[in-house]
Amino acid sequence: MSKQQWMPVAPGVWRLTVGSPQGLTPLSWIGASPRTEALERLPQNPPPFDFSEIGLDENGSRGFVLSFPLDAEEKLYGTGLQFMRMNQRGRTRYLRVNSDPKQDTGESHAPVPFYASDRGYGVLVDSAAIVTMHLGSTMKRGDARDGQVRDRNERKGWKATLVSPRAEIVLPADGADVYVFAGPTLGEAVCRYNLFCGGGALPPKWGLGFWHRVPTLYSDSEALEEALEFRKRDYPCDVVGLEPGWHSKSYPVTYEWDKTRFPDPARFVREMDEHGFRINLWEHPYVSPDSELYAELEPLSGSHTVWGGLAPDYTVPEAAALYKEQHDKRHVEIGVSGYKLDECDGSELTNNAWMFPAHAAFPSGHDGERMRQLYGLLFQKMTDDLFRSHNRRTYGLIRASNAAASPMPYVLYSDLYDHRQFIRALGNASFSGLLWTPEVRKAKSAEDWVRRMQSVCFSPLAMLNAWGDGTKPWSYSEVEPIIRHYIKLRMRLLPYLYTAFARYKEEGVPPFRAMPLVMSREEIARAEAGGTVAGEGDILNTTDAAYGKRTSREWDDQYMVGDELLVAPLFEGESERNVLLPPGIWYGFETGDRYEGGRIVRVSADLAHIPVFVRDGAIIPTIPAAPRAPRKGETTPLQFVHFGTADGVGRLYDDDGETLDCERGAKGWWTAAVSRTPNGGYDARLSGPDDAAFAYGPVSWKLAQTSLPAE
């Protein structure tokens, strides 16, 4: 075990350089400055272990191995967009980018080498290489004597997985910079990670409206016609996404408009804009031989091609400049709002042929493995820079990400489609500086359709992706009103959602949060002790469960939206479920039912409702459900809704909703406060800067509500 020099690099953040790490890393590529002031405002506690307890084996047969001590009960969260479980303790996470992560190996669309502990600290390996994290999944010889070894013959007490006292992290052969983030809580460790990476993304307001992707090969007039259907049928919609077919050639792509389907793209984008729709363009990284970029990009590309298209090396500045210039001229300048950046994780679906291999060579000298791990980050950064150069915000979709991504205005998605996994991913994303959309494509039934549409309306990006199936929000006519209701409900909540994202940007607090970021280990344990919840158990000796079957209950099927709302989706086939409520009094957001929190409650809901809960004392800013989000310069009536009987304080953020002027001060934070008066009435006050942007008016109040009033 060698001596380590852990250096403080920001408030509550320490770095150790192991070996001589080379080249490209997530932090260096994104290059955002840590939000030092916000970091300073967090409590300045050290991590819950001494740095001398961290082991570093430089003589291992596989390179560097770092080891961190683990408590017996400690839970570990993060490691990117994990679909299969929330607590990663006891698992080996092989953090390789994979477009088809169907097994619980750690492989992911976004394999972020960061985890956070419920003892209140986080660990990041800043590397573009594949990092393997053994998060309490390895036992060493000395450990065998600690009394855990039991005789399976005798059954009782035998565990398939022993409790390891350490996390072992295998670093790349050249080493890496490793960071430790202090808490003191899990949530603060995660905020600190986000702030160190530059804070969170703040989408433009239109990004929080409803999104619809039209089918592949649609023409300009078909897209416009479908968009106008939303207006006719009274469904809000802000963004229309174009899928394969708008490029002159796709798979691989040209990035040029198809002249037949889109003869006048500038006019099309303008016309859509006049009707209140932004245009989002699907693309992927592989450049068609027919693209105007091909000849110049060819010498700046990797040795291997994908679908016959170039895989450019965008770490070479000339290549990035070519991409940006063309995208600027063809798309951004004519008003396109952003991109869906597909297949930057390959499109393996069990076939590695749809990505360049790890041994591919690139002009920069980066190998195929590292290029692949960071390919999603390359596009996020390039496109964000491009929109920033126009003083415009973008918001889009990305199929691959990695560490340091919290400031990037991109939301992850997947070709997988399990609704439960989608909800789990929504929570898990919040541990790693990621955003995720449980996009809806089609459904097995009207019930499945409703349940999916309800949950996507409570997500970072509310989208119907109809590219392959042509579904519309009104496709299931028997449930049309339910779908319309929830899209409109999202529109009403825009100021609340926007404020939650502003906190993400400035304070690092994820707008959508998994339960362990909200409740402590002890609070969860107390709540579980009070109710009837399936615990963990091992079923031994059947061929269906040769190694024991764990039936642990993770609260990975519910999450918080901002500080005040808790969403507990129902899934096809369900009409009731258990919900873990944090301490305090809660109300059914639409039902008005009152619940004692700090326990597990059983709730039921008909198909027309998704269980959502609001905290006693919460103050939720709402606006009328418009067909689209407010634009820069528009003024919208605002209503603060106060729930329950407790005093409350709610925050409201605002700016122009579209530009980066907010980063130069053109923004404001307001406080809405409601307090009981001695005579049994309520005192409601809004305070904040007078001179800052405030796009709302008139302001009204609804006090002491138990459910959201109708518009």
Next chain:
Amino acid sequence: MSKQQWMPVAPGVWRLTVGSPQGLTPLSWIGASPRTEALERLPQNPPPFDFSEIGLDENGSRGFVLSFPLDAEEKLYGTGLQFMRMNQRGRTRYLRVNSDPKQDTGESHAPVPFYASDRGYGVLVDSAAIVTMHLGSTMKRGDARDGQVRDRNERKGWKATLVSPRAEIVLPADGADVYVFAGPTLGEAVCRYNLFCGGGALPPKWGLGFWHRVPTLYSDSEALEEALEFRKRDYPCDVVGLEPGWHSKSYPVTYEWDKTRFPDPARFVREMDEHGFRINLWEHPYVSPDSELYAELEPLSGSHTVWGGLAPDYTVPEAAALYKEQHDKRHVEIGVSGYKLDECDGSELTNNAWMFPAHAAFPSGHDGERMRQLYGLLFQKMTDDLFRSHNRRTYGLIRASNAAASPMPYVLYSDLYDHRQFIRALGNASFSGLLWTPEVRKAKSAEDWVRRMQSVCFSPLAMLNAWGDGTKPWSYSEVEPIIRHYIKLRMRLLPYLYTAFARYKEEGVPPFRAMPLVMSREEIARAEAGGTVAGEGDILNTTDAAYGKRTSREWDDQYMVGDELLVAPLFEGESERNVLLPPGIWYGFETGDRYEGGRIVRVSADLAHIPVFVRDGAIIPTIPAAPRAPRKGETTPLQFVHFGTADGVGRLYDDDGETLDCERGAKGWWTAAVSRTPNGGYDARLSGPDDAAFAYGPVSWKLAQTSLPAE
């Protein structure tokens, strides 16, 4: 591309040493001598490419990359025990040992870095490290101009996977010995690989009888009682397997008998033997702290433990000696017949915690990754040596294997349980010097039960593994007679099966063979052209098949047993299917129906029958279905059954069936020939050595049969 020195190392085998390969490899560990005489008898054609066409990139960013030219139509088979497909062309095979290979990545219980081409050659990388083979799954920049790039927008002709002109093999950083095996056919390339590895395994005769594994925690008397049930109920059985519970401690294990359940193991084994049953013992590699071996093995073990047990480094001769001595004294000397070597591939089931990690350190200096890749081979070789030291043959089960394993008397199995995958694996094993059992554990229905039991009776190891569920052959009483019939049919075919294995040993010909080893590419194409078979197609632009859905028909659901029988299993829910018949006339083995081969035929079968076909002119040696296989010194009546009307020549191998004396000449090959006489009768002759072991008599003949006569 650097100069390569391909050296001839055996008839039709060339070797290239790339880099400076270090240490342990499959070939060096098994250490068998190539069967040079048999190799010389194969045709001596060169491979179908010039060695100068093989590329070697020593400057790649990932180490050494070898590339072999591929024809546009070329198909590639092998790469170990693959469950998901037969033709590996177009896939990247990541050849890492994995106990839970649920996705089509190449990971496998037996990740053999060997493939064979239908152009008639094979390629082996002799390495203990993980080898990645891109078998026509990578495209390079020049390739993009070859006209394959199509516009998916226009749909027609777009292919999800382009046809790559090369296989790229990524070698370990230290290099490796790479071998090329000549054909001229695919089948001969595979035989040559097997012969170079030392030939195939010849089981003892009892190994080809029926196997039954009793439930976990059974005592000696329970095991005996269950065994005697087989005799009472008239079900043949040769081997009884003991599962966890015979060790004094298990998970981890002691290798010592439990004194309560097995107070007198020697007497138990003897008593079972008197009733005609051999004992097979389950074990795994991880040594319990309570084992008598623990103290001595501890310093000879890896840094990491599994289930709290040691993972010994058996490449250290003292460690292997300790294992062998103890196993000899406790098991082999008292008559145990062999082992089921479990979990030597880890027991991941999506949790790497049940195996030592790749960074584990071992006393020999081999790293955890290489140790893990070869762990299954270590145990195969150690136990085979142990039985050989007693001049006894063993036959057993192994959950992990690798290259060079063809001489090892072990059959692979898995915790996975898909019947179609099990049949595919049976065929795929034949491309890589492996044997596989589609073991039966339990069933969803009586129909599923029958279909699984029928196919396991036509496999290298016919076993009911009841460890977890306690099923017996008679568990589904309504179908009991069918199960009994097929176990007995296997017993009748023992001389035929034994001869097929003898050819494996001496000529390298797999006893169970996938169709491409039997029919040429042209024969298969002609047969498909004659019938109605679903071809390949791409369905584009639906979210269920975003990258096109291939509907190719691989004939991976049928296989040959020896040269004369073709087995086409039915699966639950089916009563008919298509069968690809090689050219010539065929008969339903039990139905007598006549078929024209060289085409696809549609066959139906009731639940009582599995479709099996026999070649016109075949001569099948049979014996009466006894409760167990013949023992050394016993003489059994033999009947040659000649099918159809064509002249035929059949071979028969025999030896004592139990010892290794056959390797010192105590064996014989006989030829049974049937020819039509001018008067319309038949002339039947048996010829062969007079002085060799021949355990059969009297010999009788059944001529011109269209189906197998009743006993």
